[in-house]
Every structure is written in C-alpha cells, then in structure tokens.
Amino acid sequence: xxxxxxxxxxxxxxxxxxxxxxxxxxxxxxxxxxxxxxxxxxxxxxxxxxxxxxxxxxxxxxxxxxxxxxxxxxxxxxxxxxxxxxxxxxxxxxxxxxxxxxxxxxxxxxxxxxxxxxxxxxxxxxxxxxxxxxxxxxxxxxxxxxxxxxxxxxxxxxxxxxxxxxxxxxxxxxxxxxxxxxxxxxxxxxxxxxxxxxxxxxxxxxxxxxxxxxxxxxxxxxxxxxxxxxxxxxxxxxxxxxxxxxxxxxxxxxx
Amino acid sequence: xxxxxxxxxxxxxxxxxxxxxxxxxxxxxxxxxxxxxxxxxxxxxxxxxxxxxxxxxxxxxxxxxxxxxxxxxxxxxxxxxxxxxxxxxxxxxxxxxxxxxxxxxxxxxxxxxxxxxxxxxxxxxxxxxxxxxxxxxxxxxxxxxxxxxxxxxxxxxxxxxxxxxxxxxxxxxxxxxxxxxxxxxxxxxxxxxxxxxxxxxxxxxxxxxxxxxxxxxxxxxxxxxxxxxxxxxxxxxxxxxxxxxxxxxxxxxx
Numbered sequence: 001x002x003x004x005x006x007x008x009x010x011x012x013x014x015x016x017x018x019x020x021x022x023x024x025x026x027x028x029x030x031x032x033x034x035x036x037x038x039x040x041x042x043x044x045x046x047x048x049x050x051x052x053x054x055x056x057x058x059x060x061x062x063x064x065x066x067x068x069x070x071x072x073x074x075x076x077x078x079x080x081x082x083x084x085x086x087x088x089x090x091x092x093x094x095x096x097x098x099x100x101x102x103x104x105x106x107x108x109x110x111x112x113x114x115x116x117x118x119x120x121x122x123x124x125x126x127x128x129x130x131x132x133x134x135x136x137x138x139x140x141x142x143x144x145x146x147x148x149x150x151x152x153x154x155x156x157x158x159x160x161x162x163x164x165x166x167x168x169x170x171x172x173x174x175x176x177x178x179x180x181x182x183x184x185x186x187x188x189x190x191x192x193x194x195x196x197x198x199x200x201x202x203x204x205x206x207x208x209x210x211x212x213x214x215x216x217x218x219x220x221x222x223x224x225x226x227x228x229x230x231x232x233x234x235x236x237x238x239x240x241x242x243x244x245x246x247x248x249x250x251x252x253x254x255x
Numbered sequence: 256x257x258x259x260x261x262x263x264x265x266x267x268x269x270x271x272x273x274x275x276x277x278x279x280x281x282x283x284x285x286x287x288x289x290x291x292x293x294x295x296x297x298x299x300x301x302x303x304x305x306x307x308x309x310x311x312x313x314x315x316x317x318x319x320x321x322x323x324x325x326x327x328x329x330x331x332x333x334x335x336x337x338x339x340x341x342x343x344x345x346x347x348x349x350x351x352x353x354x355x356x357x358x359x360x361x362x363x364x365x366x367x368x369x370x371x372x373x374x375x376x377x378x379x380x381x382x383x384x385x386x387x388x389x390x391x392x393x394x395x396x397x398x399x400x401x402x403x404x405x406x407x408x409x410x411x412x413x414x415x416x417x418x419x420x421x422x423x424x425x426x427x428x429x430x431x432x433x434x435x436x437x438x439x440x441x442x443x444x445x446x447x448x449x450x451x452x453x454x455x456x457x458x459x460x461x462x463x464x465x466x467x468x469x470x471x472x473x474x475x476x477x478x479x480x481x482x483x484x485x486x487x488x489x490x491x492x493x494x495x496x497x498x499x500x501x502x503x504x505x506x507x508x509x
Contacts, residue, residue, distance in 0.1 A: 060402075063402075063406055064405075064406070064409060065402050065405060065406065081410075083409050083410040084409045084410030084411070086406055086409070087406065087407075088402065088403060088406040090399055090402070090403070092399055094397075094399045094400055094402075094403050096400065096422070096425070096426075097502045097503075098425045098426075098428070098500070098502045107403075107404075107407065107421070108407040110421055111404055111407050111408050111417045111418075111421050111422075112407070112408055112411050112417065113413070113417065137502050139502065157407065
C-alpha cells in the first residue's frame with residue numbers, strides 16, 4: 001500500500017476554484033452572507049465549523065447539487081466550466097448494494113455508458129488495499145472497507161475537483177487514521193475541499209484550513225499548517241494550531 | 256430440504272386434522288367428505304381434474320405475466336412523467352376501489368366465456384399491488400445515491416435515463432418483489448371468480464358443476480388441486496424474486 005502515492009503524484013496539477021457571493025438562508029434567517037472562498041489548485045482545503053453552520057450546504061452548492069436556500073457563483077481557475085469535473089464523496093459510503101465492489105468503483109462509467117475500465121478500477125482498489133474483495137458485495141464489507149471502496153470510486157472518476165463531506169466521520173478512530181492517511185496520499189495533485197468537524201483531521205490533511213463559525217457565520221483567515229500533508233499528529237507546532245482552531249470555533253477562550 | 260420437509264409435515268397435519276374432524280363429528284360425506292374419499296375421487300377423475308387445472312393455471316399465469324407487465328409499465332410511466340402521475344394515479348386507485356367481483360359479470364359479457372375474461376380478472380386484481388409497490392420503490396430512492404449519480408453524469412446527455420436504469424430501477428426491485436409476491440397470492444382469486452361467473456372450463460367451473468350434482472368429493476378434490484396450484488405458484492414466484500434481488504440478505508427475526 002506504499003506505491004500508489006507515485007500514481008497520484010503523476011496526476012497533473014488541478015486548477016484552483018473560486019466561489020463568491022456565497023449565502024445561505026435557513027428558515028428566513030441568514031446563516032451566512034456574501035462569503036468568498038478560494039481553493040488553491042492541487043491542494044487540500046479543509047473547511048472546519050460547528051454543526052449547523054452550513055458547511056454541507058456550501059459543499060453541495062459548489063458540487064452543483066442544489067442546496068435549498070444557498071446562493072453563490074463558482075468558477076474554476078482555468079476559466080473552463082465546472083460541470084462534469086467534480087467528484088463527490090459523502091460521509092455515507094453510498095455504495096450500491098446490488099453491485100459488487102468492482103461494479104461500484106466503475107459506477108461512473110456505467111452511468112455514462114462508457115466502456116468499463118476494469119483494469120484501472122482494480123488498480124484503484126489495489127491502491128486502497130481492497131483488490132482481494134473486488135468481487136464481494138458491499139454488505140460483506142466492514143465500515144472501513146466500505147469507505148475505502150468509496151474512496152476508490154471517487155479516485156476512479158479522475159476529476160480535478162474533489163468535494164468531500166465529512167468523509168471519515170463515521171469510522172472508528174483507528175480506521176479513520178488509516179483511511180485519512182490513504183486519502184491524503186491518493187488525493188495529491190487534486191483540488192480538494194474537505195468538510196470536517198474534526199480539527200485534528202483538518203490539521204492532518206489540509207494544506208489550508210478554513211474555519212466557518214459565528215452568527216452570522218464568517219470565514220476566518222486561512223491557516224496554513226507547516227509541511228506537506230498527511231502530517232503525523234505528533235508534528236511540532238500542530239498543537240498550537242489546534243488551540244487556534246478551537247478558539248476560532250468558539251470552544252476555547254482567546255489567549 | 257428442511258423447508259420441503261416442513262411443507263410435507265404441515266400438509267400431513269392438515270390432512271390428519273381433516274380426517275379427525277370427519278371421524279369426531281360423524282359428518283355425512285355430502286357435507287364434508289373424508290380426505291381418503293376425496294383423494295380416491297381425485298385419483299379416479301384425475302384426467303378430468305388435470306384438464307381443468309391446466310385451464311385455470313394458464314389463466315393465472317397469463318394474468319400474472321400481463322398484470323405484472325402492465326403494473327410495472329404504469330409505475331415507470333408515473334415516475335417518468337408528472338402528467339401521467341396526475342392522471343394515472345387516480346385510475347390505479349380506482350382499479351382497486353371497485354370490487355373486482357362486481358366487474359366479473361361485465362368482463363364476461365364483454366370478453367366472452369373463454370380465457371380472455373378470466374385473464375382480465377386476474378390482471379385487474381394484480382395490477383394494483385404491482386403498480387403501487389413498484390411505484391413506491393421507484394420514488395423512495397436513497398437521495399445520496401441520486402446525488403452521487405448526478406455528479407457523475409453532470410454534463411452528459413441522457414442523465415435521467417442513466418439514473419433510472421442504474422439507480423432507481425435496481426433500488427426498486429425489492430419493492431417490486433413484494434408486489435409480485437402479493438400478486439402471486441391473489442391471482443388465483445381473479446381466475447376462479449371469473450370462472451364462477453361464466454365459463455365452460457377450469458377448476459372454478461368444475462367445482463360449481465360438481466356441487467350442483469352433489470359430487471362433493473370431486474368438488475373437494477378440485478379445491479385441493481387449486482390450493483396446490485396456488486401454493487406452488489407462490490413459492491415459484493418467491494424463488495424468482497429472491498433471484499432477482501440476490502444482494503438482499505434476509506435479516507433474521509428475533
């Protein structure tokens with residue numbers, strides 16, 4: 001499970017993504033208004049915030065999935081339209097129970113009526129350590145394996161923009177660490193927005209960490225932890241940043 | 256294997272209970288003939304019984320096939336087009352609201368004494384459970400799957416078709432399966448009621464005919480055969496449905 005990193009590294013640099021005029025109204029009340037957000041090309045941006053602050057709505061808006069009450073303009077750094085260049089990964093694995101693991105990984109090709117590239121799909125499954133279970137039904141897999149299969153499906157789409165909505169939140173702590181490492185390596189070179197409520201996850205995986213908090217919610221200045229992700233949790237300096245994040249999330253008093 | 260043994264035990268138990276009832280209550284054979292008497296009559300008139308059973312079976316199977324086809328098409332049409340939804344749904348409900356038994360004489364009047372009126376009866380009775388369950392299944396697709404499919408097919412043509420073919424349809428198969436099981440259980444009702452109202456063949460006809468001539472043992476033999484057909488049909492459909500949704504592991508009840 002060490003070699004796939006080279007594969008991800010060979011992916012071409014993805015363009016940046018800019019969203020402006022972001023607003024979300026819920027029940028006649030503005031959750032946030034007129035926010036702007038930039039995802040650096042080829043980098044992982046983690047969006048952190050307390051629950052109910054509209055993180056998921058923001059992500060759905062950028063994914064073009066329609067979020068009720070949300071408005072905003074989204075554009076890619078290369079000037080090309082965003083349509084068809086976004087891959088989406090949810091906190092639920094969303095594996096289809098009637099397709100085996102390989103079938104799920106090739107779902108995109110199936111849906112688009114393209115020829116199935118089983119070889120590439122198997123390579124993706126090998127990358128997440130699931131080559132042996134390619135022929136099994138999702139019901140036979142553990143939670144961690146299912147989420148890894150979902151990661152393989154996301155990578156199979158080979159899209160420059162990857163939007164992830166708390167993708168590891170349903171996993172137990174040990175499995176989460178493992179899948180985070182995997183995702184951090186395999187997503188290299190893509191422009192990723194990862195929504196999370198876990199400050200450690202953000203510090204581990206994000207080139208940039210953004211905090212959305214307050215009422216109405218504002219985006220704090222981008223935080224850039226030192227060194228390339230995925231970072232080991234024992235990395236010096238992360239604890240200080242962790243305190244800063246907690247403080248911005250309103251969970252700790254200002255120093 | 257165990258299931259087959261269980262069925263045999265149940266059938267044997269019912270026959271024993273029947274025999275005991277006849278012996279205990281000392282009923283005359285023209286009210287409740289003993290199982291041995293019925294089996295003997297059945298054996299002696301086997302060619303006659305099988306001929307009529309074939310007709311009834313054909314009516315049921317044709318009704319099942321046609322009713323399933325029409326029901327599934329109606330459900331698909333309603334999911335695809337809002338206009339059809341608005342106009343077809345009341346018709347579907349109406350098809351169930353009017354008692355099928357009340358329609359039987361009219362169907363026989365229009366379609367004649369032959370096969371067609373019985374098949375139509377079976378179709379009418381099957382149409383609702385198949386349409387309703389399949390339609391529900393098609394509507395209640397996991398929203399996350401649809402989101403996923405939408406990001407995967409964004410910018411391509413035939414997005415809605417791909418969604419239906421690869422997401423909604425397979426997701427609705429378990430629901431369709433439930434509808435088919437109910438259909439298999441109620442289809443014989445339609446066929447037999449059709450035969451009672453007007454026919455010249457079939458087990459329902461044979462039962463009326465035998466009853467009028469006080470051949471009660473023959474009547475019971477026909478009833479027994481009808482029960483066998485209905486049970487066999489149900490299990491055949493149940494088996495087919497399981498093949499249709501092999502990913503659906505049965506959850507053990509406590």
